[in-house]
Amino acid sequence: MSLPNQTTKSHTPAIIAACLLLLTALTDSHVVPAIAPQIASGLSTSKTLIAFSISAYAVAAATIAITLAKYSSKVVISRWLLVATGIFVVAAIITASAPHPAIFFIGRTIGGFAGGLISALTISGIANAADYGTRGKQMSGVAVCYLLAPVLGVPLGTFIVSMSTWRVVFLLTLMAALTSGVLSHFYPLPNAIAKKPDQENETNETNEINETSKTESSSWTVLWRLATRSPATRRGILGAFFVSGGLVGFVTYLGIWLSDAFYLQPTQIGLIYALVGGTAVVGAVLGGIFSDRVGKQKVIVQSSKAMALFLLILPTFNWSITLFILMSIVSSCAALRVAPLQALVTEIVDPIERPGYIALRNTASQIGIALAVAVSGQVYISYGIAGVCLVSSLLTVGAWYSIQAIPDPEGKLIFTKKSWQKQTFRAATILLITILVALPWLLSFFVTKAGTRPDERVRKDTPAQQSVEYQDVEFQSADGNKLSGWYLPSRTEKITFVLTHGLFRSRYEMMDRGIDLWKKGYGVLLYDLRRHGKSPAEFSTLGFYERNDVIAAVKFVRKKTPENKLVLMGVSMGAAATLLASAELAQQPDDAKIIAVVSESSFLSFKDTIYHHSRMAKIPEIPFAFLLTNLIAWRMNFSVNDFDILNTVKKIPYPILFIGGTADKRMPTETVLEPLYQATSKKSKYLVNGSTHGRAYETERENYIKTLIDFIREAEKN
Numbered sequence: 001m002s003l004p005n006q007t008t009k010s011h012t013p014a015i016i017a018a019c020l021l022l023l024t025a026l027t028d029s030h031v032v033p034a035i036a037p038q039i040a041s042g043l044s045t046s047k048t049l050i051a052f053s054i055s056a057y058a059v060a061a062a063t064i065a066i067t068l069a070k071y072s073s074k075v076v077i078s079r080w081l082l083v084a085t086g087i088f089v090v091a092a093i094i095t096a097s098a099p100h101p102a103i104f105f106i107g108r109t110i111g112g113f114a115g116g117l118i119s120a121l122t123i124s125g126i127a128n129a130a131d132y133g134t135r136g137k138q139m140s141g142v143a144v145c146y147l148l149a150p151v152l153g154v155p156l157g158t159f160i161v162s163m164s165t166w167r168v169v170f171l172l173t174l175m176a177a178l179t180s181g182v183l184s185h186f187y188p189l190p191n192a193i194a195k196k197p198d199q200e201n202e203t204n205e206t207n208e209i210n211e212t213s214k215t216e217s218s219s220w221t222v223l224w225r226l227a228t229r230s231p232a233t234r235r236g237i238l239g240a241f242f243v244s245g246g247l248v249g250f251v252t253y254l255g256i257w258l259s260d261a262f263y264l265q266p267t268q269i270g271l272i273y274a275l276v277g278g279t280a281v282v283g284a285v286l287g288g289i290f291s292d293r294v295g296k297q298k299v300i301v302q303s304s305k306a307m308a309l310f311l312l313i314l315p316t317f318n319w320s321i322t323l324f325i326l327m328s329i330v331s332s333c334a335a336l337r338v339a340p341l342q343a344l345v346t347e348i349v350d351p352i353e354r355p356g357y358i359a360l361r362n363t364a365s366q367i368g369i370a371l372a373v374a375v376s377g378q379v380y381i382s383y384g385i386a387g388v389c390l391v392s393s394l395l396t397v398g399a400w401y402s403i404q405a406i407p408d409p410e411g412k413l414i415f416t417k418k419s420w421q422k423q424t425f426r427a428a429t430i431l432l433i434t435i436l437v438a439l440p441w442l443l444s445f446f447v448t449k450a451g452t453r454p455d456e457r458v459r460k461d462t463p464a465q466q467s468v469e470y471q472d473v474e475f476q477s478a479d480g481n482k483l484s485g486w487y488l489p490s491r492t493e494k495i496t497f498v499l500t501h502g503l504f505r506s507r508y509e510m511m512d513r514g515i516d517l518w519k520k521g522y523g524v525l526l527y528d529l530r531r532h533g534k535s536p537a538e539f540s541t542l543g544f545y546e547r548n549d550v551i552a553a554v555k556f557v558r559k560k561t562p563e564n565k566l567v568l569m570g571v572s573m574g575a576a577a578t579l580l581a582s583a584e585l586a587q588q589p590d591d592a593k594i595i596a597v598v599s600e601s602s603f604l605s606f607k608d609t610i611y612h613h614s615r616m617a618k619i620p621e622i623p624f625a626f627l628l629t630n631l632i633a634w635r636m637n638f639s640v641n642d643f644d645i646l647n648t649v650k651k652i653p654y655p656i657l658f659i660g661g662t663a664d665k666r667m668p669t670e671t672v673l674e675p676l677y678q679a680t681s682k683k684s685k686y687l688v689n690g691s692t693h694g695r696a697y698e699t700e701r702e703n704y705i706k707t708l709i710d711f712i713r714e715a716e717k718n
Helices: 009-034 036-042 047-070 077-096 101-128 132-138 140-163 166-186 204-215 220-228 231-262 266-294 296-316 321-345 351-403 420-448 508-519 546-560 573-585 606-616 621-636 645-649 669-679 701-717
Strands: 471-476 482-488 495-500 523-527 565-571 594-600 656-661 683-688
Touching: 009 036, 009 047, 009 077, 009 101, 009 140, 009 166, 009 231, 009 266, 036 047, 036 166, 036 231, 047 101, 047 231, 047 351, 077 101, 077 166, 101 140, 101 321, 101 351, 132 266, 132 321, 140 166, 140 266, 140 321, 220 231, 220 351, 231 266, 231 296, 231 321, 231 351, 266 296, 266 321, 296 321, 296 351, 296 420, 321 351, 420 621, 471 546, 482 508, 482 546, 495 508, 495 546, 495 573, 508 523, 508 701, 523 546, 546 565, 546 573, 565 573, 565 701, 573 594, 573 645, 594 701, 606 621, 645 669, 656 669, 656 701, 669 683, 683 701
Parallel strands: 495 523, 495 565, 565 594, 594 656, 656 683
Antiparallel strands: 471 482, 482 523
16 A cells, blocks of 8 residues: 655655654653753642643643544645644743643643644655655654654753753744744645555455545544554554553653652753663664665564563663663664654555544554553652553563564564474573573562661651650762761760661661660761661662762761761671771771771671572572672672672771671671681671671670770770
C-alpha cells in the first residue's frame, strides 16, 4: 500500500517547517519535568504535582487525537497545523502567566490539545511524501525532533531558569511556535492521494473498507473498524501505548531523580540531558537509515529488548561515568525505534487513512503517557527511580511483544522457527547467566539499598525520655547528603564523642552508650549515616562514602564546640567508615583536635568481608563472591583496593582502641581484629568474652564504659 515516491526537493521546505513546529511542541512537553522543582517552588506546590501535569497534557492530546481521527479525511494538513499553532500560543500564554497550580494545569491541558494535533498531522504529512522503501530515512526527521527536544530544549530551559524564571521558557516556546507555524502554512505538507484499484494489490476486504471510509468517514463505527481491521492495526495502536508510556514515564522522573539522589543543579541536569540526548539524536538518524536496509521491524524489536534490560540496570548505579553511559544507551535504544516505527505503522493503512490512523495511535500513545506518568509518580514516592524503571521496562517489553507481530511489508522477518537444540541451548545459556550474574547483581542491589531495620524505624523515643539535654541537628556531607542527628552538649569534660552506627542501624544503636558518656560529662554527637534513620540518600556504600558523613560530623562538632577535643567511635560499618575518615582527616592541617579513635567490630577489608560472609552462607566464593565484590564496587564507583581497612589503619597517627567479641562470627577476632591491631602503631585492645558482633556494650555495659574512659584519659595525656 505505497504511494509512488513523492519525496522531491519541493517537499523539503515543508518537511523542515513541520519538523520545526513538532520540535517546538515536543520541547514544550519535555521541558516540564526538567524544571519541575523551579515551577513547584514558584507556584508553592510539590514537584510530583507538577510532574502530574504531564498526565493532563497527555489526556488532552489523546482527546484531540481521537477527534482528529474521526474527521481525518476532511482535514487539510497545512490549515490545521496553523490552527494547532494558534492553540499552542494560547496555551503558552496561560502557562507562562499562571498564578496558581490550577491555572498552570489548564495551560498544560490546552497545550496538550495543540501537541496532539501537531504530532499526528506532521507524521501523516511526511508519510505522504515518501514511499515505504525510503520512509525510514524520511522519518528520521521526526525521530530527530523527538530527541532534539530533550537535547536542546531541556538544557536551554534549565539555563533560562537559572538566569531568569521558568515563565520565560514558555514565552520563548510561544515565539518559536509562531515562527514555525507560519512557515508550515507557506510551505504545506502534501495531503493523501487516494489510490486507484489498479495501482495497488489489496484484498477485497481492504478495498471495501477504503470505499466505506470515503463515504462514512465521520462515523465512529468506521473509526473503530480502522483501529481493529487486522491484527497489525490493533498491534500498531497497542504498540503506541507501550512505546510512549515506557519512555516518557522514565524521562519524566529522571531529572527529578538526579536532583533528589545526587543533588545536581538545574544547569547540571540540563547538561546531562544534552549530552545523553546527543547520542540519542545520532541513534535516531541511524535508526531510520539502518532500518531501510535490514528491516524496520527488526530494528524496533531488538532495540526494545535492549532498552528493557538497561532500564533495569540503570537505577542500580551510583553517580559515575558508568551511569552516564547507561543513560545514553537507554536513550539511544529508544531513539533507534522512532523512525522505523513511524515508517512501519504508516504503511499498515491506505494513505488517505493515515491521518486518522496516526491520530488513533497518538491517542493510545497519550493514554499510555498519562497512565505511565501517573503510576510512576506514585511508584517514585515509594520506591524511587528503581520502581519507575521497572514500570518503564515492563511497558517496553509490552512494546516489543506488540510490534514483533506486525508483518514487515518488505518481508524482512526476524522470527523464524528454531530447532529444539537451539531452543535448549538458548534456555540453558539464559539460566546460567541468571545464576552467575543476575543473582549476585540483585544481592548487590539489595545490600546497597540497605536501610534501617524495621524495629528502629518505628522508635519515637529521644534522649529526653532519659532526662538528657540534647538538640536536633542537621548537617551536610561533602558529597551533598543531608544528615540528621542529636547533639548532647558536654558538661564537665572538654571532649566530644562522634558516634557512628552500623549497617541496617541508626543513631538508636549508639544512643544508650552515648547517654552513658554524656552522664560522665562528655559531649556526644549521635547521627544517622546516609540512607539510614532520618538521613536520606540513594545508596549505602557499606562504609566507603560514609567516611564523608563521618568527616562532616567532625566538622559540625568542631564548629559547634571549637574548644573541645574529639574522639571518633564507630561500630561495624560505622567503625570502617570512622577508620577511613580518620586516615583522611590526619592529612588535613587542622586535625589536632582528634585525640583517639575507637573501632568496634570493624571489618578487615571490603573484599574479605564479602568472601567471609559467602563462606558463612555456604555459597561458592568463585564466582559468586568475586562477582558480588566487584559488582558492588563498580556500581558504587569505588575501587576494591581502596576499601582496605588493614592498609588504612597504618596511616592513622591517633591511638586506636579495638573492641571485639569472642563470639563474633561475622568479624572473628582472630582473623579481623588481631590483624588490624598488629598493623596499628598506637593501640589498645578490649575483648568481651561471649559477645557477638557489635554487642560488646550490651554484654558488659559498665566495664565497657570504664574501659572506654580509661583509654580516652590515657590518650588525652599523650
